[in-house]
Amino acid sequence: MVTSSVLGFPRIGAKRELKKATEGYWNGKVTAEELLQTGKDLRAHNWKLQKEAGVDSIASNDFSFYDQILDASYLFNVIPQRYRDSKLSPLDEYFAMGRGLQREGVDVPALEMVKWFDSNYHYVRPTFSNTTEFKVNGSKPVDQYLEAKELGIETRPVIIGPVSYLVLGKADKDSQELKPITLLPKLLPVYAEVLKSLVAAGAKTIQIDEPVLVLDLDEESKAAYKTAYEYLAKEVPEAKLILTTYFGDVRPNLDAIKDLPVAGFHFDFVRNPDQFDEVVAIIKDNQVLSAGVVSGRNIWKTDYAKAKEIIDKAVAKLGSDRVIVATSSSLLHTPVDLENETKLDPKIKDFFSFATQKVGEIVDITTGVNKPEDAKAAFEANAKSIEARKVSDVTNDKAVQDRVSKLTEADSKRKSAFADRLEAQKGLNLPLFPTTTIGSFPQTKEIRVQRNKFTKGEITEEEYNKFIEKEIQEVVKFQEEVGLDVLVHGEPERNDMVQYFGERFKGFAFTQNGWVQSYGSRYVRPPIIVGDISRPAPVSVKESKYAQSITSKPMKGMLTGPVTILRWSFPRDDVSQRTQALQLGLALRDEVNDLEAANVAVIQVDEPAIREGLPLRAGKERDEYVKWAPESFRIATSGVDDKTQIHSHFCYSDLDPEHIKALDADVVSIEFSKKDDNGYIENFSDYPNHIGLGLFDIHSPRVPPQSEFEKRVSDILAVYPKEKLWINPDCGLKTRKWEEVRAQLTNMVNAAKQFREKFTESA
Known part of the structure; x- marks a missing residue:
């Protein structure tokens, strides 16, 4: 039977609980203990929601108080010296890296923040120097895995992959000659240590995100994949890694990953369904395919029939026990729960699906593949909604369409040169x-x-x-x-x-x-x-x-x-x-x-x-x-x-x-x-x-x-x-x-x- 997976869930809370607690901590109105408890409560709620819905692979370590890449920097000890010199508590040091700090003699700017691929989410860019000393700093991935386990919920820990982590970073202004990808040999032992600790804690599979595979990579970065994953397979052979990509087309970089010793791959078939045949062709007999068929980026209902077509094709090629029905990416980029929208026109509301509903969609599609009769009503209701949107009078305005059709080149030019x-x-x-x-x-x-x-x-x-x-x-x-x-x-x-x-x-x-x-x-x-x-x-x-x-x-x-x-x-x-x-x-x-x-x-x-x-x-x-x-x-x-x-x-x-x-x-x-990079000006x-x-x-x-x-x-x-x-x-x-x-x-x-x-x- 096919199984189901959600790559990550929004951490903010349906009523923005995380925002209120975090800003309260910054303003001195919430204690560190209260902030940490809010995080724990949100994680428990999210895990239970997915477990009760029937999701098979639930993500852990997808929670962050600020940003998941900043979490990785802190975990790998990529902490510029100016923050260490400030002698802050670990929590304040972490937040200072994200947003800067100026109080009681401490004056440190934040690290650079840039867009996460083509989304409106911003991540805190890792900053490396010639003196960066990689080591495991804390135990967040293991702690959150065990936290879920105590609730009786088995999760799949998520961690950013080593190649993506380095490619997404930059050299500090004092180390401009440094190319981050060259730090891979120093970073890999730290990754191996983290993976070993997760395996020892009982993690059956680990989601390792390599989103830069949808970018135009140079040859050195492509070659780094073989180096990284062969090393990790040798050092931690027990770790079953699901190498995960999203947001685009991975085909130009397939040669870099097709022979990697991993347990399986995840591909985004919402953003690029055309890549299906070529990416499935690299799946070996001992590997699984996680197929992203429910959008992690938009709020429209999934067309169950189209999603099932993709899963059926995967099952025909690989067998049902090697296919996972999944979200295209983390659901971080979608609102939490459509049920909280009490003022939306019901006709329009029926077109939408938020994170909580997308969890249900994953389960429905999985059921529709495994036991079609059990999902018949859900599929019929979905087809009705998809058709209603297509013919809705909300969608079309002929006057607007006519105005666009009459645009000329002159409409997009100023009257004179600068x-x-x-x-x-x-x-x-x-x-x-x-x-x-x-x-x-x-x-x-x-x-x-x-x-x-x-x-x-x-x-x-x-x-x-x-x-x-x-x-x-x-x-x-x-x-x-x-x-x-x-x-x-x-x-x-x-x-x-x-x-x-x-x-x-x-x-x-x-x-x-x-x-x-x-x-x-x-x-x-x-x-x-x-x-x-x-x-x-x-x-x-x-x-x-x-x-x-x-x-x-x-x-x-x-x-x-x-x-x-x-x-x-x-x-x-x-x-x-x-x-x-x-x-x-x-x-x-x-x-x-x-x-x-x-x-x-x-x-x-x-x-x-x-x-x-x-x-x-x-x-x-x-x-x-x-x-x-x-x-x-x-x-x-x-x-x-x-x-x-x-x-x-x-x-x-x-x-x-x-x-x-x-x-x-x-x-x-x-x-x-x-x-602060040389050359930006x-x-x-x-x-x-x-x-x-x-x-x-x-x-x-x-x-x-x-x-x-x-x-x-x-x-x-x-x-x-x-x-x-x-x-x-x-x-x-x-x-x-x-x-x-x-x-x-x-x-x-x-x-x-x-x-x-x-x-x-x-x-």
Whole structure:
């Protein structure tokens, strides 16, 4: 009989219990013991849920208080010396690596954080140096395996694979010549020790994740697989490893893994079903296939019939006892439980499946293969839901479809080249090294309370609008006092940079509790694109117009770009992402044009997800993306006059300057404060338009001294012309406290003034 497996379950809790406990610990309101107990309670709940549903292979060690890759770094002792020197408790040292720490004489920045492949999850990048000493630091995988065992639940421990761990890391700034993959011989004995401890504890199989197999790997990284897994098989022959890949096509790297001495392989057939025949062909007689047929990335119901076709094909080739029905990846990227959505239209709700429901889908499909009669009712109900969605009137809007069909090349081009636009924008009267922020300012408890009251009807629209105007007044006054040159209205009316727009566009559905972890304790509630997209009325014009009316300085209108809205929503899977992006571009074009008509002369259309959306592997899909993604941005921004300055912003990705150039924004701002690699600045040295490289980490409460800002600006000016450089933070300031923001921005602005005076005097 085929068996079932879930590769990982959301750790946040159905009611965000982990967020509340973690932030409570950081704020001193929750003890370490209470935080650890919350984690233990969440793990027990998740394991029991899957056990009671009938899942055969349940993951353990998929839980993390911050990030699973940070957990691995801590486990393998990849802890830069600056954190050790701080003499913190193990828990505080761990959190300091993730988010930085500045208190009681301790001042350490966080490690770099980047996107997890093409998802909106962020991982903490391992940082290696010539002095890195790998050793086992703690026993988290074993502890959590035994914790489940005490509950009577057998689990399959999950651990990141050695090759992926190294490839996903980077060299520290003091060891730039170091190539992380060369550290493999030093790392493998530590892996062997961890595997031995898991086997000794009783683990029957171990899930070892190697997601970089869906990337374009160099030959050295490919060769590392044979080295790594032959070593582990020799040192720990009892360990039955399921080598696991997800998020893409592994075929170009099949030669690297086809003869590895592992117990089996997992492949993602949701993201790439075309790879089935070739990847199944490498499965040897003594190996199993874990077939990912239920999406770990999206919220649409699984089509049982299509999933069963794949499993049936696998059974025909391998036999039922060597096939596992599995999620495509961890369910980390999906909300916890659809049953918590009590306000969704039942017709739309029937289209969806969250993590808890996906567990049920896995069991249903497994039953449908093993005992078809027992699953007949479930399969019939599923087929009815799939068909209902196809014919739903929620999905189609002919007017939107017609507008997209009439787009021309001229719709995606500014009226003039950048040099002419720059001349027209001199009316903004900006100084050398203009200072600005990325958009949002702290979302205080009072803002959230008033928004909640308005949502519940406890205050009138007039009362709420007066409150928002008061918040905007205070933010504008604050920025003028600090000395910023281009201001923002602070976004007090916005719940989230994507959700806010989605709620005001047609074609979206929203959840009450559809939270998904983005990084650390930052959770998002992605909108769901259910149909064709349009903008019925202006979204942000009122607030931006008001903010501009109370200051003589330029005020930026703040919008979220089409690719980012697409990527940070759950997109449709029945039309192309290109179509959805173009629809969003047209909706935003209307908004941009209305902002210009309201005399907002600077408009920022953020695209932090532009790199995230890039297909993971070179080829036709990627070639098409680099055309339609910037095209959708240009459609949104090209209807304005030359004098209107278009900005965009990008963060927490390894950016390609060519993709940024294709947007043709007048000014771009890029997260930079933790990009300490040699050569990153040089990547943008020939960027033709203006640029601001972020100077402080907005995810950390740390306040860099003015001297640190000056050092960063000096480094940038060594390779980038002063006339083109803007001064700004890494990202928006929504998650920070006001006292932190005042100190951070004051030091940043003062550093800009120092350079302004320096170059004015030298002239």
